[in-house]
Amino acid sequence: MEKDYKKYVLIGSIPLFFITLLCLYLTTEGPPQSECSEGVWNNCNFTKPAEEWSAAAKRFGGESGVVDLVVAQAHESNLTYLPFPFEQRENIYSYSQTDQVEPYLKKFDEDGLKVILSIQPNGADIPELIDIILSKYGHHESIIGVNIDIEWKLTGEPYHVSDDERDLWLSRIQRYNPEFKLFLTYFKDYTYFPGDAQDIIILYDGDKATQDLLMREYEKLASHYTSVGIYTGYSSSTPPTASYESIIAAAPNTEYILHIV
Structure with a gap:
């Protein structure tokens, strides 16, 4: 027994x-996943009321949705145009006699949204643009940082960002608020970006391809950085919008998903 x-x-x-x-x-x-914020990209479009942009950001991201708002836009002849009154400087022009940005930021503050101020520098000096934008708008509670779209970076080595440039831009941004982050956008591989560092977010802006290909390219880029994000919703992509699940599967460290609307 x-x-x-x-x-x-x-x-x-x-x-x-x-x-x-x-x-x-x-x-x-x-694997640990970052808290992901979703929202919309506004390419210097002030024809829609701020309420519409706020509602769109909330539709994707809830009460803490994100608006990536272009406030310095690239134009022909290496010029950058500002949507508020500004005395002309080399490569920097104003195209508006009224401040078109301020009413939008006030609304986004009221609604508790997060705002990224995006700059398309062209031939303008980037630290100078940062100072112009943040000295005017850096006090708004909604702002979380500044994005440099390096597709339009024509100063220094075009389209590439060095570690020295990264540190200079981040230092300049954090003069206005030490909590601000530096965002960098491009659609090429990681060699166009600086090395990984605290308080920088790398945004992938790919389009004109299948989402399977875009996700593979995004995965490669994201593997080199702690914090990343992606733009999605281009009509030239197939399908136009990547699903949340496919984005997170490609890059669990995704912190921002910005929809083209």
């Missing part, structure tokens, strides 16, 4: 062993 009892205990322990393994599998955390 003692021998049979031992056999029973051994056999009975087998399912218990597998149950334990199953419990461990189910309770083990997977």
